[in-house]
Amino acid sequence: MKDLIIYEDNHLLVVEKPGGLLVQGDRTGDVTLLSMAKSYLKERYDKPGNVYLGLVHRLDRVTSGVVIFARTTKAAQRLASFFREKLIKKHYLAVVHGSPPPKGILEDKIAWDENKRKAYISSKGKEASLVYLKLRTKGKKSLLLVQPITGRKHQIRVQLARRKHPIVGDIKYGSKERIYFGRAILLHAWRVVLPHPVKDEILRFEAPLPFYWPKEFYPPAKIPWLKVERKL
Template identity: 35%
Template sequence: MIRRETVNEATGGRRLDDVIPALFVGLSKSEARRIIDRGGCAVNNSMVRVASRTVVVGDVIEVGVMEPGRFRELVLPQEALLYEDRDLVALNKPAGVNTQRTPYQLKGTLEYWVAEYFRQQGSKEPARIIHRLDRGTSGVMVFPKHRQAAAWLSKRFHDGQVEKLYLALVSGQPQQEVWRVDGAIGKIGSARYGIMSQGRSAVTEFRLVGASGGHSLVNARPLTGRTHQIRVHLASCGLPIVGDKTYEGEPGERMMLHCAALAFRNEKGTEIRLTALPDGLFAAMMKEYGLDYRLP
C-alpha cells in the first residue's frame, strides 16, 4: 500500500522518522526507520534513505507499506555469479526478487545487490538496468560496469542482437513441436497485458522440449522485448505457465518461467554466452512430471 501525506505546520522542521509516525496512523518510529532504510520512502517524489532528514511544511511524503513478512534481504550464493569481466557482471536472478527498485523497496532488489557489489569492488558506478525479468521469473541477467558498456549493451538489446532462451513449464500440450506467435501486446489492466490490434508488435518462437502428465516443458525465444510477452503468448495458445496467477496458470510454488541463456557479442566482437540452470523448485516440478532439461 502506498500512503501519501503532506507535512503540516505541526510537523514541519522535524526529522523524517519523527514526522512519519505523526502523519501516518498506525506506523511506529521503528517501522518508519525500516521503511526509510529499505528505500520505501520518498519526499517530493525523490527517494530518501536518511532518517534524520529534516522536512518542511508542504513536503509530500510517500511511504510504501509492505505486508508483514514480505520484505526479504537478498543474499546470493557464490554460484549465482555466472560471469564477470571488466565490462559486465552476470547473475542468476532468483524467482520472487524484483529486478529494480519499487515504491516499496530498494534493498532486497537485484539493483541494490549489484550496486553494493560494485561498491565493495571500489567502484562508484550505479547498477544500470538494461533489461528486466519479472519478479516471478528467474534466470540470467547482465549488468554493465560502466557507462560505455551500458551504451553498447543497451544497443544490442534494442537492435535485437541478443539471443534469449527461456524455459517454461505449462499446463496442456501444444499441437505442434515448433510454432511461432506473432501477436501485438498492449496493457489491459493495472498489471495485465494481452494481445490486441493496437498493441506493440511482439513475436515469440516456441519449441516443445517434452510433455507428460498434462504438462509440457517449452523453450521460448522472444524476438521482441514486450512486458509479459512470453506469458501472454503462451496463455493465448491455451498453455498458461504453472504458477502464473495473472494469466490463469495453475497454482505453483513459483512461476515456472526461467531465462536459461543469453548470447551476444561484446564491443570487440567476442561472443559471450551466459547460461543458468533453473532452481530446485523448478527442477523438482520437472522431475514430478517426468520431464528433463539440459542447457543447449
C-alpha cells in the same frame, strides 16, 4: 550475492536472478537484484560513493534466470543497441499447462494495462513475436524452449496463455497452481548469447534451473538454438 555471479569483468556483471526477487525497485520497497549487485561491487572493490551499474534489460519478479548488467556507461550504450538490433539471443525454458503443437511461431499485438499491471492482446497494441519448440510432455504439462523475437513486457506469459497454455504457477494469466509461495512461476531465462560490448568476442551464458523446478521437466542434455526461418 557472490553465489549468483555467472560472469564478471571490467565491463559486465552477469548474474543469476532467483524467482521472486525484483530486478529493480517498485512500490513494495522490497530488496532488489540491482541493489544487491551494487553492494557486492562496492564491497568487492572497496569503491567510495555510489557504484554505477547499468540496467539494460529486465526479468519479471516471478521469472528466474540470466540478467546482464553493464559496469560502464559505454557498455550500457552498446548493450542497449545490441538489444535494439536483435544481436542478443535469449532462450527461455517454460513449463506450461496442456500440450501445444510440437513447434510454432506466435504473433500477436500486445498492450499494457498499468492499473492491473498486466499485458493483454489488443489490435491497438505493439507487435510481439516468439518461436518455441516443445521438448517433452508429461501428464497434463509440457516443457517448452522459447525464443522471444520482440521484447514486450510479459510477452511470453500472455502469448502462451492466449493459446490456453499458461505457464505453471502464473496465476495472473490463468494457471491454477502456485509455485514457491506464489512468488515464482516456471519460466526461466536459461541461456543468452551476445557480443561483448568492448572486446571482439561472443559470450554465452547459462543459469542453472531454480530449486523448485520439477525434475521431470529438466531439459535434455543437448538443445540446438531455435532457427527463425522468416523475418518476424
